[in-house]
Amino acid sequence: MTHILLVEDDPAIAMSLKVTCKREGWRITWLDNASSVLPMLHSDEAQDLSAIILDVGLPDGDGLSLCQQIRHTSALNALKDIPIVFLTARSDEVDRILGLEMGGDDYCAKPFSPRELVARLKAIWRREQLLSQQSATQTTATDNTDGKASSSLLPNSASANNMSGQALTFECQSGVWHYQPLNYSLMWQEQKLELSNTERKILLTLLQAPNQVFSREQLLNAVSDYPDHRLARTIDSHIKSIRKQLATVDASIDVIHTHRGLGYALCPA
Secondary structure, three states: OOEEEEEOOOHHHHHHHHHHHHHOOOEEEEEOOOOOHHHHHOOHHHHHEEEEEEEOEEOOEEHHHHHHHHHHOHHHHHHOOOOEEEEEOOOOHHHHHHHHHOOOOEEEEOOOOHHHHHHHHHHHHHHHHHHHHHHHHHHHHHHHHOOOOEOEEEEOHHHHHOOOOOOEEEEEOOEEEEEEOOOOEEEEOOEEOOOOHHHHHHHHHHHHOOOOOEOHHHHHHHHOOOHHHOOOOHHHHHHHHHHHHHHHHOOOOOOOEEEOOOEEEOOOO
8 A cells, every 4th residue: 555654734735635645445543743754764564654744834843854864874775765745835936946955756736626735646656667668678679679788778687576666777978877776776887876767767867868968847848747836946956965975985986967948968079
């Protein structure tokens, strides 16, 4: 059963969401304060979590800070890629950007429709599945045409027994990358990258066409089913965060190239 953690201090909103999710056959764990979140995430109850719905304004803490802790606490490594959707009463553009920069995957501004929130969660999960399937399809097509690894996707022989998705290897100018859809693990230079869902999707999009320059709008459309609700400039923030993570592995390689007025690519054009 799909298990959702809801962190919201307004009982009316919580009850409305619980009713809507119950209709979907989902199980909801509801917490109404920030201090209870981390203990719950460290417990066995969090092992089957599918997503977190997190209110930005909580009576005893900051939902943005909680998100950052989930993404970057080593003890919560198993949950660092879990989808996080923010609930916010703040309509200011800066607040929305900040939430995405902290590692959020999407947001709903209050007042909102519970059915819309459910649709957003489904869209996030569908995007993950489609991205993996598209990568696997491209891998097969490339392997059948020329069998070469350069700037292509190669099936990992170790993935033969992978029931949830085919492991992939990307080779391009920046080196060798490995992606495991089973646990959403993306590795570069044999080092696992600590990325948010959105950051990982951006890199995978770039890796599938390393010589192509992607505009901010193209990247936004590739990583979000609701691009109209997100801002193209957030891509810049995510790219900055990705570069920072890549620099911890090898600061001597300029992996992502900026093409002024155009966008980003993995290989210089």
